Amino acid sequence: MSGPTLYVVLVAFGVVVGVASGLLGVGGGTLVVPFLTLAVGLTQHQAEATSLLVILPTAIAGSLALRRRGVGDLGLALRFGVVGAVGSVLGALLALALPGSTLRLVFAIFVGLVGLRLARDGLRGEEGAEA
Amino acid sequence: MRATAGTPDSRVHLRTFALDRKLLAIGVGGGVLSGLLGVGGGIVMVPLLVLWAGYAQRDAHAISLGAIIPISVAGIATYGVAGEVRWWYALGLAAGSIVGARIGAGFLARIDERLLKVVFGTFLLAVAVLLGARG
Numbered sequence: 001m002s003g004p005t006l007y008v009v010l011v012a013f014g015v016v017v018g019v020a021s022g023l024l025g026v027g028g029g030t031l032v033v034p035f036l037t038l039a040v041g042l043t044q045h046q047a048e049a050t051s052l053l054v055i056l057p058t059a060i061a062g063s064l065a066l067r068r069r070g071v072g073d074l075g076l077a078l079r080f081g082v083v084g085a086v087g088s089v090l091g092a093l094l095a096l097a098l099p100g101s102t103l104r105l106v107f108a109i110f111v112g113l114v115g116l117r118l119a120r121d122g123l124r125g126e127e128g129a130e131a
Numbered sequence: 132m133r134a135t136a137g138t139p140d141s142r143v144h145l146r147t148f149a150l151d152r153k154l155l156a157i158g159v160g161g162g163v164l165s166g167l168l169g170v171g172g173g174i175v176m177v178p179l180l181v182l183w184a185g186y187a188q189r190d191a192h193a194i195s196l197g198a199i200i201p202i203s204v205a206g207i208a209t210y211g212v213a214g215e216v217r218w219w220y221a222l223g224l225a226a227g228s229i230v231g232a233r234i235g236a237g238f239l240a241r242i243d244e245r246l247l248k249v250v251f252g253t254f255l256l257a258v259a260v261l262l263g264a265r266g
Contacts (some may be wrong), residue, residue: 010223017224018231023238024251029170032224034258038265045192047218049210052203053221055171058228059199072193079150080158084172087162092209092224093164095167107168108262114174115255121195122248 006040013039014054021058028055030114033107044100044107158198166206171199207233 015032029051036047067074095103156208157179160171173195180191210216 007223010220011227014224014227014229015231015234016140016227018228018233019235019238020231020251021228022232022242023242023247024234027262028173029165029168030174030199030255033169034262036220037260040216042220043168043215045210045213045215049213049215049223050217050221051169052165052206052210053163053216053218054224054228055199056203056207057225057230058195059171059203061229061232063197063200065191066193066196072190072197074193074265075199077194077197078201080154080194081201083150083155083158084162084165084176084198084202087159087164088166088172088202088205089162089209091163091182092206093166096210096213096215103167104265108259110164110168110170111255111262112259115252115257115259117252118197118248118255119252122245122250122252125219 009039017054018058024118028058030111034111037104045096048103048107049094073120157184161177161195161198162202162205165199165202169206170200171195172202243252 013031013035017028019029021028030047031052032054033044033047036042036050037044040047043052063074063077066072100105146154154262157176161176164170164175173192175199176195177188177191180194181188184191186194207216211240
């Protein structure tokens with residue numbers, strides 16, 4: 001893929017990611033990173049870095065929407081996030097220090113665990129369901 | 132406008148300024164996961180905020196989402212310095228994703244969430260295997 005075709009595919013896949021995260025609260029990086037490595041051919045490091053840049057505007061848009069509806073406390077969330085940012089720098093430095101293949105394996109395990117949890121939640125449903 | 136205090140069923144206790152030890156630990160943990168794997172970190176922060184720190188689901192979700200803003204900025208900066216960010220790819224994906232999120236929100240009311248979780252969970256397991264095989 002190259003040029004305009006690649007761009008159309010990127011935007012289209014972005015729509016899928018948005019729908020999935022809107023519905024399940026999962027789907028930002030969990031989908032973007034595998035897509036960028038397996039389909040687009042980026043390295044694991046490039047894919048993760050780029051994924052974070054996709055997540056940022058989504059988080060801003062979502063937070064503003066919640067604030068308009070009076071849900072949560074954005075000030076507290078941002079202060080909480082500043083603490084998290086320290087962790088994030090450490091995590092990114094660790095990732096950059098790891099070889100791509102190792103990082104990809106760690107990521108694969110993470111995606112597998114997320115998948116297991118979702119499937120389990122879905123299968124046992126009933127008693128936990130609120131609606 | 133940060134009104135959640137009045138809801139009868141909430142376990143909310145939004146502290147205005149203090150970040151207690153649990154919040155610190157959850158924030159750092161979520162941040163490390165985000166930076167290491169290029170994800171938001173909500174997948175670990177939301178359950179921990181609910182089960183460990185005692186927040187209501189809705190508030191945990193809101194706090195996690197807001198926290199992802201500084202967390203992802205720090206991650207982008209770190210990867211950016213290393214030259215790993217593909218800015219134009221991110222722009223294309225983000226443009227689609229913001230549209231998709233609106234569509235997804237419209238589906239919310241009339242979807243079988245359990246089935247969706249099973250299908251999507253199975254799909255992620257397949258992705259994990261595929262990634263592992265390529266690794």
